[in-house]
C-alpha cells in the first residue's frame with residue numbers, strides 16, 4: 001500500500017481517523033502550538049497535512065494569508081466548513097511535490113514528517129529552506145512515541161531538521177507525549 005492509499009483508506013473508515021476533534025491531547029497540543037508562535041501576526045503561512053482544519057482554525061486569526069493542504073480530499077470539506085475565512089485557502093496537495101510558490105513567513109509541520117520517507121522529509125526541508133523568509137518561522141510538532149505507520153519517530157524527525165537545516169531553535173517544548181520546536185534563520 002502506498003502512503004496515499006493508506007491515508008485514503010483511513011479517511012474512508014472515519015471522517016476523523018485520529019480523533020483529533022475529541023482527544024484532549026490534540027486540543028492541548030494545538031493550543032501549545034499557537035501559544036509558541038514568536039510573533040503575533042504572519043503575512044503568509046503554510047500548513048501541509050491540515051486534516052479537518054482544527055489547527056488551521058487557531059492559526060487563521062494570526063495570518064494575513066494561510067494555505068492549508070492535505071493529501072486526501074475528504075477531510076478538506078470538513079476543514080473548509082470549520083474555517084470559512086476568505087484569507088484561508090484549502091487544497092488537495094501532497095508535500096514535498098506540491099508547495100506554494102513564493103515566500104512564506106510561517107510553515108507549520110504538525111504530525112506529518114514521520115509519515116514521509118527519508119527522501120520526502122529531505123524534500124520538505126529543502127522546500128522550507130527555499131521558501132522561508134529571512135524573518136520566517138518553521139514550527140515542528142510531533143508525537144514522540146513509535147507507532148507502526150511511522151517511518152521514524154518524532155524525535156528523529158526533529159533532530160534531522162536541526163542537524164540539516166542550519167536554522168536556530170527559538171522555542172523548544174518537550175513533554176512525554178509530544179515535542180515542539182520553532183526554528184528561524186537567527
Ligand SMILES: C[S@@+](CC[C@H](N)C(=O)[O-])C[C@H]1O[C@@H](n2cnc3c(N)ncnc32)[C@H](O)[C@@H]1O
Pocket residue numbers: 007018020026048049050051052055069070071072075093094095096110111112115116
Ligand atoms: C495525523 S494527521 C495530522 C493532522 C494535523 N496536522 C494535526 O497535527 O493534528 C496527518 C495528516 O497529514 C496528511 N498527510 C500525510 N502525508 C501528507 C503529505 N505528503 N502531504 C500532505 N498531507 C499529508 C494526512 O492525510 C493526514 O490528514
